[in-house]
Amino acid sequence: MDELELLKKDWVKSDDKFEKKSASQIYPMLLKKSSSIVKTLFYISIAELVFILFCNFIPFFVSEDYKNQFNETYNNGTFHYIILGLSYVVIVIFIYLLYKSYKTISVVDSTKQLMKNILKTRKIIKYYVVYNLFMIVVMAPYYTYLSLKTKRTEFDVSALSTIELSKFIGVVTLLTLITVGIVYAFYSLIYGILLKRLNRNYKELKKIEI
Numbered sequence: 001m002d003e004l005e006l007l008k009k010d011w012v013k014s015d016d017k018f019e020k021k022s023a024s025q026i027y028p029m030l031l032k033k034s035s036s037i038v039k040t041l042f043y044i045s046i047a048e049l050v051f052i053l054f055c056n057f058i059p060f061f062v063s064e065d066y067k068n069q070f071n072e073t074y075n076n077g078t079f080h081y082i083i084l085g086l087s088y089v090v091i092v093i094f095i096y097l098l099y100k101s102y103k104t105i106s107v108v109d110s111t112k113q114l115m116k117n118i119l120k121t122r123k124i125i126k127y128y129v130v131y132n133l134f135m136i137v138v139m140a141p142y143y144t145y146l147s148l149k150t151k152r153t154e155f156d157v158s159a160l161s162t163i164e165l166s167k168f169i170g171v172v173t174l175l176t177l178i179t180v181g182i183v184y185a186f187y188s189l190i191y192g193i194l195l196k197r198l199n200r201n202y203k204e205l206k207k208i209e210i
Contacts, residue, residue, distance in 0.1 A: 027208060031105070031114060034201045037194050038102040038121055044190060045095045052091070056084060083139060094128045111205050118202045125195055129187045133180055140176040 101121045108114045 026204065027111060027114075030201045030204055031108070034114065034118055034198060035102060035106045037198050037201075038098060038105055041121070041125065041191065041194055042095065042098040042102050044194075045091065045098055049088070049091045049095065052087070083135075087135070090128070090131060094124065097124045111208055115202055115205045118198055118205070122195060122198065122202075125191050129184075129191065132187070133184060136180050136183060137176060140179055141172050144172050144175065 098121070101117060101124065105114065105117045105121075108117060
């Protein structure tokens with residue numbers, strides 16, 4: 001059991017002087033822990049950006065066949081690059097906001113301000129996750145359609161019967177939901193654990209403020 005947990009246990013004592021002393025000791029620890037959590041989130045977001053860059057650009061340098069197939073599928077990739085560029089812009093903004101949040105939390109000197117910054121960080125993470133899930137729901141069917149429409153597959157939606165089209169839409173919807181589920185599980189595991197710790201810090205700060 002760490003020092004913070006011991007202080008929190010002793011904090012429930014009725015002695016007012018001890019309660020004030022414990023609160024003054026707990027705050028710096030919560031500040032340090034919160035700052036460390038946001039810093040970790042910041043590093044994770046950078047790792048995510050590097051991973052996406054790696055996945056999107058490395059294949060172009062190692063496989064000419066991949067490059068030709070990509071150009072054939074996405075019509076030289078203009079729209080794809082616009083979406084990809086938008087994703088990078090969002091990630092960079094997300095990284096900047098997390099970094100700003102980390103710097104702010106690191107220097108705050110009041111319980112109210114720290115609580116405010118924790119709430120702000122939680123909102124940043126929430127909006128980022130929602131944006132990514134939304135993009136998957138919107139873009140996955142489109143990319144699936146383009147992938148099947150190439151000359152190599154000779155796929156033609158207009159040639160499908162009503163039943164076949166319904167099955168196709170059903171399969172695409174299912175694959176999209178599975179992808180969303182996997183991405184959501186990833187974010188819940190990586191960001192969720194850290195956000196729960198941040199939320200615990202917020203609750204402890206609320207007790208101090210009260």
